[in-house]
Amino acid sequence: MFQPATILRNTLSLCPQCGAETINAIAQGESPATLRDHAGIIEAQIVESGGQVFMRKRCKHHGEFEDLLASDSAFHNRMENLAVPPEREYRPDEPLHDHGVMSVQYGTGTFIIFDLTNRCNMKCDPCYMDANAGQDVHELSLQDIQSILDRAATVPNRREVNLLFSGGEPTLSPHFLDTLAYARQLGFKRLHVATNGIRFAQEPDFAAKAKRAGLHGVFLQIDGTTDETNAHRGIRNFMDVKIAALEHILGAGLQVTLQTAIVNGLNTDQVGRIVQFALDKGLFGVIFQPIMFAGRDRSVTPEVRHARRYTLSHLAHDLADQVVWDWQPLRDWFPASAFSLLGYLSDRLRGDHRSMVCTAAPSSAVGSPLVVNVKTGSAAPLARFFDVEGFLGDVRRIIDQDLDGFGLIAAVQTAIDARFDSAGAPANFTRADLYQLHEQSMARVNSSIEGWTDRAYESGEWRLLIVLGMWFQDLFNLDLRSIQASTTVVATEEGEISFCAYNSTGWREAVERIHLTATLSEWHRQHGRHTIFAGGKLVPVDILAGSRSQ
Numbered sequence: 001m002f003q004p005a006t007i008l009r010n011t012l013s014l015c016p017q018c019g020a021e022t023i024n025a026i027a028q029g030e031s032p033a034t035l036r037d038h039a040g041i042i043e044a045q046i047v048e049s050g051g052q053v054f055m056r057k058r059c060k061h062h063g064e065f066e067d068l069l070a071s072d073s074a075f076h077n078r079m080e081n082l083a084v085p086p087e088r089e090y091r092p093d094e095p096l097h098d099h100g101v102m103s104v105q106y107g108t109g110t111f112i113i114f115d116l117t118n119r120c121n122m123k124c125d126p127c128y129m130d131a132n133a134g135q136d137v138h139e140l141s142l143q144d145i146q147s148i149l150d151r152a153a154t155v156p157n158r159r160e161v162n163l164l165f166s167g168g169e170p171t172l173s174p175h176f177l178d179t180l181a182y183a184r185q186l187g188f189k190r191l192h193v194a195t196n197g198i199r200f201a202q203e204p205d206f207a208a209k210a211k212r213a214g215l216h217g218v219f220l221q222i223d224g225t226t227d228e229t230n231a232h233r234g235i236r237n238f239m240d241v242k243i244a245a246l247e248h249i250l251g252a253g254l255q256v257t258l259q260t261a262i263v264n265g266l267n268t269d270q271v272g273r274i275v276q277f278a279l280d281k282g283l284f285g286v287i288f289q290p291i292m293f294a295g296r297d298r299s300v301t302p303e304v305r306h307a308r309r310y311t312l313s314h315l316a317h318d319l320a321d322q323v324v325w326d327w328q329p330l331r332d333w334f335p336a337s338a339f340s341l342l343g344y345l346s347d348r349l350r351g352d353h354r355s356m357v358c359t360a361a362p363s364s365a366v367g368s369p370l371v372v373n374v375k376t377g378s379a380a381p382l383a384r385f386f387d388v389e390g391f392l393g394d395v396r397r398i399i400d401q402d403l404d405g406f407g408l409i410a411a412v413q414t415a416i417d418a419r420f421d422s423a424g425a426p427a428n429f430t431r432a433d434l435y436q437l438h439e440q441s442m443a444r445v446n447s448s449i450e451g452w453t454d455r456a457y458e459s460g461e462w463r464l465l466i467v468l469g470m471w472f473q474d475l476f477n478l479d480l481r482s483i484q485a486s487t488t489v490v491a492t493e494e495g496e497i498s499f500c501a502y503n504s505t506g507w508r509e510a511v512e513r514i515h516l517t518a519t520l521s522e523w524h525r526q527h528g529r530h531t532i533f534a535g536g537k538l539v540p541v542d543i544l545a546g547s548r549s550q
């Protein structure tokens with residue numbers, strides 16, 4: 001029986017047991033129609049108890065389930081209160097987008113993910129998508145890729161969006177460079193790859209070739225700043241691979257965001273060091289992604305799952321404890337959707353509805369903007385000396401007024417002035433620097449501004465580094481409300497599917513089975529075997545003298 005608790009709200013979720021049975025049935029050949037009906041949908045409650053937030057649900061067949069959503073209810077409540085709800089802008093209604101109750105219905109997406117292949121040249125533990133463990137290969141042909149991209153380009157009312165090529169390891173796809181070139185030809189400007197970095201490290205000119213083809217940024221996997229803290233990835237010289245990759249990627253002029261999977265008790269002591277590593281290397285950003293129990297991690301015991309579960313409020317508190325500057329969870333963190341107001345402001349300035357906005361649920365994405373001195377690498381949370389919350393409220397009021405041109409710009413400038421506390425700012429940081437950061441923010445959401453990449457990332461003595469926490473749901477904590485307002489979708493032969501629904505509820509298994517490229521043995525017969533770096537193997541890489549991090 002559940003212990004007494006305060007109910008924050010009700011929602012719908014999935015019974016983990018029914019969900020797992022559905023996934024197994026799909027993997028064994030049952031029609032995806034099962035997924036559209038999703039028999040395992042059950043009522044759930046979000047409750048507060050003992051200063052923490054939990055999801056509770058009861059299945060009439062499989063009993064009670066409880067999982068942690070937030071280690072700090074005050075942080076959770078702050079994110080809920082500051083969130084900007086999604087507009088009903090995006091309602092894909094083609095049959096191809098019918099994923100039953102898991103269909104995306106609201107909001108505005110910021111990421112479209114393309115899994116180019118499920119092959120990988122590593123074998124990590126954990127790996128949410130089970131790379132190299134299955135017996136089937138699912139790899140998109142260039143024709144598949146082009147038709148998926150064509151469809152993504154024609155979705156009505158699409159705002160600017162990031163395309164993120166992923167996998168498996170996407171650079172193993174023989175079509176990687178052609179994919180970039182095709183996406184650019186269709187008019188997509190924000191082209192990114194999520195990679196383990198091995199190919200970038202081993203081929204010195206690969207980053208430059210990718211940039212020429214249209215690549216804009218690289219999401220580089222890293223879970224700690226030493227080989228030991230990345231031991232679960234199975235590569236003995238893990239950090240040398242990252243350093244070599246960074247040398248080539250930064251040398252080619254690409255933006256780098258570190259992408260870190262966090263498992264409670266495994267690498268939670270590394271989060272501060274990872275942010276410091278990003279500052280030292282002059283990188284664009286850091287995204288922390290707490291483990292989702294999908295793929296081969298879905299079957300761990302409840303005890304292991306509870307011990308490894310890590311929430312976004314854990315992250316904010318661990319960062320506060322691990323860095324030398326004052327970084328407060330209840331002052332410096334915001335739901336990502338709060339910054340959608342900057343996208344709407346940009347719309348007013350440019351006179352259309354194309355600026356990038358993120359309307360992710362507050363439990364799915366949070367961020368903390370740091371102001372970084374480009375010369376010294378020192379960092380301070382923006383909210384320490386600028387009332388971000390007050391400013392976003394001002395922006396909301398300004399958007400609602402009928403202003404344009406100079407009147408609009410003057411109103412924004414007045415709001416910036418009013419919210420600036422020069423006494424709390426870093427030494428030598430002026431009001432003019434704040435205007436400059438605002439301009440950077442506008443260029444980040446609007447790629448039609450001339451020279452947007454330079455203005456977004458490289459202007460002035462100060463820059464913004466956004467630390468993001470992205471929480472992906474699994475069968476144990478799935479909240480249908482967030483799934484239906486998903487802002488991160490996977491583009492597949494079966495339409496664009498919420499990332500969490502794709503990886504947690506059986507849609508990946510369905511897509512990979514319906515569009516099977518080859519069994520693993522057939523693939524090996526036709527293409528041979530590629531190297532898999534696992535079990536403590538060394539990856540042959542050359543790095544510049546003095547770059548070694550340890």
Ligand code: SF4
Nearest residue numbers: 120122124127131168
């Ligand atoms: S790099 Fe690791 S986590 Fe990523 S797909 Fe490959 S095996 Fe999975």
